[in-house]
Amino acid sequence: MEKSSSITEEDVRKIAALAKLSLTPEEISRYQSQFVKILDSIAQLSRLNVENVPPTSSVLGLKNAFREDQAVPFEKNHALIDNAPEKDGPFFKVPKIIE
């Protein structure tokens, strides 16, 4: 966690690539300096003793929320396609993918 303040613009670019966000050079430099501040402010967590403390995995400890295996068709599936910025008949359309 001590690494946080050494976050570089290259790190910011890598994170942006992972998050699929195109950023301008200005944004990269701004986020870099803000990241340093934000990460510093949350670095205090590294001083907290969390030995033998389980992570919270369900806020109120709920378990086994199930649904019965019964088909209920969604009648308005056209509404789902209608929102697509680009479509082709019943399909959503994306740029050609070469595998």
Added chain:
Amino acid sequence: MKNLTSLSASKIAQEVSSGNLKAEDVAQAHLDRVKTEDPKVKAFITLLEEKALFSAREIDLKRAQGKKLGKLAGVPIAVKDNILVEGVETTCASKILKGFKAPYDATIVEKLKKEDAVILGKTNLDEFAMGSSNENSAFFKTKNPWNLETVPGGSSGGSAAAVAAKMAPLSLGSDTGGSIRQPASFCGLVGIKPTYGLVSRYGLIAFASSLDQIGPMARNVEDTALLLSSIAGHDPKDSTSAPQAQNHFSGMPLESIRGLKIGMPREYFADGLDPEVRKSVLDAVNNLKTMGAEIKEVTLPHTSYAVATYYIIAPSEAASNLARFDGVRYGHRAQNVKSLSELYEKSRGEGFGPEVKRRIMLGTYALSSGYYDAYYNRAQKARTLISRDFENVFKEVDFLATPTAPSVAFKFGEKSADPVAMYLSDIFTIPSNLAGNASLSIPCGLNKDRLPIGLQLIAPAFEDEKLLSLAAAVEKAVNFPQLN
């Protein structure tokens, strides 16, 4: 009838049900009020004028046919624009969702319709509910009706401003780190973040799934309870919805405060708290003492870790929740792209605003390989400690009383340049989201500039009914003024 916009929701429902008032007149009066007030306040992103009048007429017709009307008969409601209303554009105040027509109703919207509410429109928010001032809306800034120079708070600032300015008697907000309570405090309203799991999240556009909770905002406790009664309850469409969730809340003042134990957590009254806020909150607590409550100083030792914990967990969940906005199935899609990667990066780069990008990046970083244990996993452990603080303290006291926010509504631009300063404005509200307990804000006074101050009351999980009843008792004692 005059002054329809000053009526409480409970009164409107009662009068419409009994036929003394027409739902259409109520809707029209509020729409007229929007026409005069909203150009100044700018609470609404979408006003559903025709739809509102149409459903009001339907309600009147239903009544004329002798049918029994629902709990919210003819009550106009403003809905935060991150909650889906079928066929209505839902934007999250983001360019990335411009033009997105909701293909289904959120569970709570279905419930509102069943209770004969009239949905007036969709209100402004910080983009994707990320913010504490409404300055992060991609469209415009909502103003605080108490003073147009100041922020209404956030992220449910539009919903708060709409009710404070009497454009609607009720509104719905969502609260991930204080997004109902802080704007309620800034706008002089009652706002509750119910226990996590009490209200269905199905159809609420997720910011941070384990922290988000929908809740009502109103000008009084009874109305708050009325709306909560209409939207609460177990929803099989939401796996995190609590099977034991009840759906009846009276909002009537506790008959007696005598013997109630109310804790004042030391950490919430530390330095940095606005002196006027401190005084007003202490006065309210003293009032309770006068009424017979036992006041105890208590400690929640991990409070100082809450903001850091929150700013790891919330962005991590958000980074994943907001990944679906990729320009393929809905919303903004970049033009003239040559590859899939470019489609994603440009659509998202153009569609999201700066704060949203900042949090997506922060969350992506916290979850990335090599950092998961140091950030996300450690934060979830800290969260366990913060929850245990509450469990321990609720063995000693029935409720906690704290300030809702460290200050009153601040001026536009005052904090927007510094994300960390802005993050600290949620310092008192965040712990309840982390622990999942019930927490509300109720007005307890005005400062010398006539800006509202909020008292936060916190109860153990699923004690929402008792929490509202305590708030009703405070309300009676405080006698907070309304705007004209």
Added chain:
Amino acid sequence: MVASTVSWKETMNESFEMVVGLEVHVQLDTETKLFCACSNDGFGAVPNSRVCPVCTGQPGALPVLNKKAVELAFKAALALNGKLAHQSIFARKNYFYPDLPKAYQISQYDEPFCLGGEVPLRLKDGKTKIVPLARIHMEEDAGKLLHAVGSQALNHSLVDFNRGGVPLIEIVSKPEIFSSDEAYAYLTSLKEILQYARASSCDMEKGEMRCDANISLKPKGQTKLGTRAEIKNLNSFKNVKDALEYEFLRQSDILASGGKIIQETRLWNGKETVSMRSKEEAHDYRYFPDPDLVPIDLSPEWIAKLESEISELPQARRERFVSDYHLSPYEAEVLVADQTVSDYFIQVLKLPEAQNSAGLLAKLIMNIPDFSPIPAEQMASLIHLCAQKTITLNQAKELYPEIHQSKKDPKVLVKEKGLAQVLDEKILRDWVKEALAANPQAISDVKGGKKQAVGALVGAVMKLSKGKANPALVNKLIFEGIDKA
């Protein structure tokens, strides 16, 4: 494949051995998807007609877990001898791709529902082996991408989410498969077990069972593993076998000439494995527990209930077919290989007419090409006719397609066609007499010790009887006749 098969065999004798781990995705036999109420059976349906807000990743939509899917996954794990976790959780696997509408797949990561397990192999040479499993986890399937319509390539790609959200289990073996034959046997056995557990129909044509293989080479006799390649797109058992053999050659050629294997994903195209275009950035899936779902808590009572619902598994059934029905191990193997056939076999044998005729029934079923069942009652009558020697097994086999088609009672059909066997010794003796008279050479051959010459005589009698003579009786009567002659 002909050329490479030759060199494959040559290479087998050389110094390398393949080390293979298989990851098999199997679709669970539910009505609906894993997290929404859309129909699971989108195969061949209109594109994007089996979709809803949940499985198209609409804003605000939330997943709710299908209980049946969980139970089928648990049953698969129990049938594979896996260790079920008392608590398991779902995690989000984050990456962007158009077939993944939420930009994350709901899967399981560090707390899967099953650890361990085993797949028993029966190899061609009669040997057996156990391949241990690393884990089994549940996850949702992705949608489907189209890059062409028919043979016409498109200048864009299209997305169909009918398959998106279908419940899968991913079965991950340990890298303890050492030949392409073992891989084939592994898949055969796995499929059998999953079908018997009623967890999946494993219909590969419909993509209900798909396989990825990790393969590395190591010098024979050594334990250190080499760099592995992952081969994707293996959608038949034969593909797996062919691709592994191809990849073994490719890697051993590289190693033999002093080259290095690079860790990469390769695609089987039916002839060879080709390197997939390397992704611009390394994968970092940023797994974390899905906050929209709650843990699965498995009680001992629930496990007991599921265990009681699992019917007989293939190994036990094979053993029982040999011990109780006195079938040969080969017959048991063939019948049990297909669960519907072995279920049918058991069903027919329960009927009074077929009792004690297991051997005949097995032979009949195995002799009928592309066997597809007739009503069990009719099958029992048919077998009864054979057991009573009214007709021969061969006649039953020839009659079968007609019964299947006309749905007529076998007894009626046999009568109509005058097929009943002649068992009357008086009639048979006349035919034998005639045959002996016409074949004096055969008689002297038999007498001279060439017992097989009797075949010609039997054939002659069968001809005279138009095939209706009972062959066993004919045989007996011919020898009697020769003795007298």
